[in-house]
Amino acid sequence: MSYDILGALAAALAGGQVRIVDLTQTLTPDFPVIVMPPELGQSAPFRMERISQYDAGGPAWYWNNLSFGEHTGTHFDAPIHWYTGRDLPLNSVDTMPPADMIAPACLIDCSEQSAKDADFLFTVADVAAWEDRHGRIPVRSWVLLRTDWSKKSGAAYANLLADGAHTPGPDAEVMRFLVEERGIIGFGTETIGTDAGQAGHFSPPYPAHHYLHGAGRYGLQCLANLDRLPPTGTLIVTAPLKIQNGSGSPLRVLALVQERSMG
Amino acid sequence: MTEALARPKHKNPLARTTQPLLPPSARSRKAHGLTLAASVGRFMLQCCGECGKYAYPVREACPNCLSPDLRFQDAPTGGTLISETRIEVTSDPYYREHMPWRTGLVKLDCGPSAVVHLHGDCGGPGSPLTLTLQLDRAGQAVFFAHPISETPNMEDDPQWRELTADPKHRRVLISDGRSPVAVALALALKKAGAARIFVGIADRWKPFSEQAALEAVEGVELVDLDLTSERSVQELAMDLGAKVEILINTADHVRPAHLFDAGAANSAREAMDHTVMGLMRLAQAFGPVMRSRGADGATGAVAWVNVLSIHGLSSVPQFGVHSAVQAACLSLSQWLRGELRQGGIRVVNAFAGPLDTEWFQTVPPPKVVPKTLADAIVDGLRRGLEDIYVGDVAKDIAARLFDNPKAVEREAGQ
Numbered sequence: 001m002s003y004d005i006l007g008a009l010a011a012a013l014a015g016g017q018v019r020i021v022d023l024t025q026t027l028t029p030d031f032p033v034i035v036m037p038p039e040l041g042q043s044a045p046f047r048m049e050r051i052s053q054y055d056a057g058g059p060a061w062y063w064n065n066l067s068f069g070e071h072t073g074t075h076f077d078a079p080i081h082w083y084t085g086r087d088l089p090l091n092s093v094d095t096m097p098p099a100d101m102i103a104p105a106c107l108i109d110c111s112e113q114s115a116k117d118a119d120f121l122f123t124v125a126d127v128a129a130w131e132d133r134h135g136r137i138p139v140r141s142w143v144l145l146r147t148d149w150s151k152k153s154g155a156a157y158a159n160l161l162a163d164g165a166h167t168p169g170p171d172a173e174v175m176r177f178l179v180e181e182r183g184i185i186g187f188g189t190e191t192i193g194t195d196a197g198q199a200g201h202f203s204p205p206y207p208a209h210h211y212l213h214g215a216g217r218y219g220l221q222c223l224a225n226l227d228r229l230p231p232t233g234t235l236i237v238t239a240p241l242k243i244q245n246g247s248g249s250p251l252r253v254l255a256l257v258q259e260r261s262m263g
Numbered sequence: 264m265t266e267a268l269a270r271p272k273h274k275n276p277l278a279r280t281t282q283p284l285l286p287p288s289a290r291s292r293k294a295h296g297l298t299l300a301a302s303v304g305r306f307m308l309q310c311c312g313e314c315g316k317y318a319y320p321v322r323e324a325c326p327n328c329l330s331p332d333l334r335f336q337d338a339p340t341g342g343t344l345i346s347e348t349r350i351e352v353t354s355d356p357y358y359r360e361h362m363p364w365r366t367g368l369v370k371l372d373c374g375p376s377a378v379v380h381l382h383g384d385c386g387g388p389g390s391p392l393t394l395t396l397q398l399d400r401a402g403q404a405v406f407f408a409h410p411i412s413e414t415p416n417m418e419d420d421p422q423w424r425e426l427t428a429d430p431k432h433r434r435v436l437i438s439d440g441r442s443p444v445a446v447a448l449a450l451a452l453k454k455a456g457a458a459r460i461f462v463g464i465a466d467r468w469k470p471f472s473e474q475a476a477l478e479a480v481e482g483v484e485l486v487d488l489d490l491t492s493e494r495s496v497q498e499l500a501m502d503l504g505a506k507v508e509i510l511i512n513t514a515d516h517v518r519p520a521h522l523f524d525a526g527a528a529n530s531a532r533e534a535m536d537h538t539v540m541g542l543m544r545l546a547q548a549f550g551p552v553m554r555s556r557g558a559d560g561a562t563g564a565v566a567w568v569n570v571l572s573i574h575g576l577s578s579v580p581q582f583g584v585h586s587a588v589q590a591a592c593l594s595l596s597q598w599l600r601g602e603l604r605q606g607g608i609r610v611v612n613a614f615a616g617p618l619d620t621e622w623f624q625t626v627p628p629p630k631v632v633p634k635t636l637a638d639a640i641v642d643g644l645r646r647g648l649e650d651i652y653v654g655d656v657a658k659d660i661a662a663r664l665f666d667n668p669k670a671v672e673r674e675a676g677q
Contacts, residue, residue, distance in 0.1 A: 044533075045491070045492075162470075
C-alpha cells in the first residue's frame with residue numbers, strides 16, 4: 001500500500017477537512033459519580049490536592065496529587081469490569097489490544113425522546129429506524145447514544161430520586177442485539193453509566209454491562225458533545241490509562257469527523 | 264442589671280481588627296486539677312483525705328493537718344462575698360482591653376477563700392454567691408461568681424461572655440448538613456440566638472430528606488462544602504472564613520467493617536478522608552482566620568466544636584474503623600486546640616455514645632437522640648465547657664476510663 005494515508009490525514013487535519021471533536025467532560029470534584037447503597041464499596045470521586053504552586057512546597061513549579069476511582073468522569077469500561085467478562089483473555093485496560101482503541105462510531109440520536117422521558121429506553125426499533133436511513137451498523141463500530149444528557153449538570157444530571165436514578169439508556173434486548181447481531185466494539189452514553197438509571201431492575205440487571213463485557217466489548221460513559229457528531233463517518237480514539245489489571249479508567253475521547261460527512 | 268447584648272453592627276472596614284491577647288496562663292501541674300474540673304463544668308477543689316477539709320489555693324499538702332492526701336473532689340458551690348474590687352487600670356495587656364473588670368474576694372462555704380471574677384449583677388460585700396470554675400481565654404481555670412438567683416440578661420454580662428462561647432448573635436458553620444444531628448443543632452442554635460447558621464452540604468446532586476427541615480429553620484443558609492475536597496473547603500473559607508464565629512464539625516462516616524475483611528482498608532481510608540482529613544482541611548482553611556478574630560468585638564470568633572464518638576477514647580470491635588478514625592480525630596482536635604488557643608478560641612470536644620441513627624441500628628439502647636446531642640453542645644457553649652460527654656454510654660465510658668482504662672479495653676464489645 002503505497003498511498004500515504006497518514007500523510008493525507010495530517011493534511012486533512014491541517015486543512016480542516018477533518019475536525020477533532022472532544023467528547024470528554026472536564027474532571028472536576030463536583031462531577032457526579034455512580035452511587036451505590038452506602039453499605040457497599042464506593043467509587044472515589046475526583047479529588048485534587050496541591051503539592052506545590054510556586055511556593056514553599058516547590059518554589060518554581062505547580063503540580064497536584066490526584067485521586068479518583070477507575071469509573072470517574074468520562075471513562076472507559078473494560079470487559080473485566082463485569083463478572084460476565086472476568087474470564088476472557090486480554091480483558092483489562094492494560095492488556096486490551098491497542099487496535100481496539102481507534103474505531104468508527106455510529107451516532108444514534110435519541111435526544112428528543114430523552115427530553116420527554118428521563119426513563120427513555122433505547123430499543124431495537126430505534127436501531128432499525130436508524131439503519132433504515134443510514135445503513136447497517138458496521139461490525140466493530142461503536143454505537144454512541146445521544147441523549148443530550150451531558151448538557152445537564154449536578155442534581156439534574158444524576159437525577160437521583162428515592163427509588164434510584166432516572167436516566168435514559170438501553171433495554172436488555174437492544175444490547176443483546178447490538179453485541180450479537182451487529183458485532184459492535186462498544187457502546188457509549190452521556191449518562192453516568194452505559195446502562196439506564198433503573199437498569200438494576202431489568203433482566204438481566206445492567207444489560208449493557210452484562211452483554212458488552214461478557215462478549216469482550218467495551219463501554220464509554222459521561223461523554224459530551226455528541227450533538228456535534230454526524231450519524232456516520234466518525235472515528236473515535238479511546239485509549240484508557242494502562243493500569244495493571246484495571247477495570248476501566250478516565251480518558252480523553254477524541255472524535256475525528258470528516259467535514260463532508262456533516263452534509 | 265445586665266444590659267441586653269445588642270446585635271452587632273457591621274464592622275467599620277477602616278478600623279483595625281483587635282488582635283487577640285491572652286490572660287496570664289502560668290499554672291502548676293497540680294493546679295490542672297482545677298482545669299480538669301472546669302473543662303467538664305464541675306466545681307472541684309482539693310479535699311484532705313485525712314481531716315476532710317477543703318484547701319485552696321492548690322498545694323501539695325493539707326494546710327490543716329499537713330497530710331499529703333489531697334485529692335480533687337466535687338465541692339459545694341456556695342460562697343459569700345467578702346470584698347470587691349473594680350479594676351479600672353492594669354498593666355496586663357489582656358485585661359487592659361476589658362477595663363473595667365470586677366473581681367472579688369469570696370469566702371467559700373466549704374472553707375477556703377478565693378479571688379474570683381464577679382458577675383456584674385452580684386451584690387456588694389456580704390452577698391451570697393454561686394461559684395463555678397471556668398476556662399478563660401488561655402484555657403486555664405478561674406473562679407467565677409454569679410448571683411444565687413437569675414437576673415435579667417445575666418448571660419450577656421461581658422465578663423461572663425469572655426469565659427463562655429455563647430452562640431447569641433454569633434454566626435455558626437455546621438460542617439456537614441447530612442449529619443443526623445444537623446437539623447437539631449440548627450434548631451438549638453437558632454433558639455440560642457445565633458445570628459446566622461451556615462450549613463455545609465456535600466454533593467448537592469444527591470438529594471437528602473432533611474434538606475427541607477434545614478431550610479425551614481430561620482437563619483439557616485445551605486452552602487456547598489465537601490470535606491473530602493480541599494478546593495471545596497478552601498473556596499467556602501474564601502467566602503465565609505471571616506464570618507464564622509463558631510464552627511461545629513459534625514462530619515462522621517460510620518461504615519461497619521471487620522478488620523480482616525478484604526474491603527476494610529477502603530472503608531478505613533474513606534472514613535479517614537471524610538473525618539480526619541476533613542477536619543484537617545477545615546482546620547487549614549478556617550483555623551487561621553478564626554484565630555485572628557478571637558478578639559473581634561463582643562461577638563468575635565470564639566469556639567470550634569468537634570462532634571466525636573466516645574469510641575475514640577476506647578475502641579469497640581463492632582465499629583473498629585469508626586473507633587480508630589475517632590481516635591485520630593481526637594488527636595487532631597488536641598493539636599487544633601493548641602493552635603487555636605493562641606487566639607483565645609476554645610476547641611470543644613463533644614463525645615457521644617452511639618446515636619439513634621441508621622448506622623447504629625443494630626446497637627441496643629441506650630442511644631443518643633440527635634436533639635440531646637445538639638442541646639448538650641449548645642449548653643456546653645453557653646457554659647464555656649471544653650469536653651462534653653453526651654448520653655449514658657459516653658458518660659459511663661468516660662467515668663470508667665478515669666477509674667481503670669485497662670478494664671474498659673478488656674470489656675469493650677463483650
